[in-house]
Amino acid sequence: MPETRIRTAVPADESxxxxxxxSTWSPLHAVQPAPEPPYRPFFDERHRPEEYLVAEHAGEVVGYLRLAAATPLACNRHVRQIQGLAVAESVRGRGVARALLRAxxxxARRQGARRITLRVLGHNAPARxxxxxxxxxxxxxxxxxxxxAGAYVDDVLMGRSLGDLTR
Structure with a gap:
């Protein structure tokens, strides 16, 4: 079985x-309504290719993770935030999300960050x-x-230090 490769996104990954x-939209993790045509571009001035890590399996894009500055503040420059993670149904359970997370x-550490944070919906037990x-x-x-969908859902804030990457 081919190995999953993680790389930085390029503009050609748009489609x-x-x-x-x-295809991965789900009420388990999305706070926006399901996408409908006409679809917005994936990349724009606030969502640049260099902020995305892409997982490829057998030459096919099967996942992504957006890693961005938590805020535009200089005093917060040491923090990166995961602002999106998606994995194709066809490769779920094969470690793609974990590989993206570790990458x-x-x-983030390579960029000089000392902390990494994320937000996850309270009912998303697998992601948590x-x-x-x-x-x-x-x-x-x-x-x-x-x-x-008619139910109130918690927003869970999670984080960790990047000082120990052995886990």
Whole structure:
């Protein structure tokens, strides 16, 4: 079985990433409505290719993770934030999300970050378990922050130091 390769996105990934993003939309992790045509571009001035790590399996784009500055503030420059993670259904359970997560932590550290954070919906137990297994801890909860499909859902803030990348 071919190995999954993680790389930085390039503009030519636009179509594949847009399709992956639409095909993986789920109320388990999305706070925006399901995408409908006409579709917005995947990349724009606020979502640049260099902020994305792409997972390829057998030459096909099967996942992505967006790693960006947590805020534009200079005093917060040492923090990176995961602002999106998607994996194609066809490769779920094969370690693609974990590989993307580990690559993001390594890339954040390479960029000089000391911390990495993310936000995850409270009802997304699989994602929360993955993040916890990689050393992320719950650092805050915004109870009932989102009203999704008639139910209030918590926004869970998680983070970890990048000082110990052995996990």
């Amino acid at each position: 594949a990433l847009g399709e992956l993003d639409r 993001a932590m390594a890339e 378990a993955l993040y916890a297994s990689e050393g992320f801890a719950v650092e805050g909860v915004l109870p009932g922050e989102f009203l999704l």
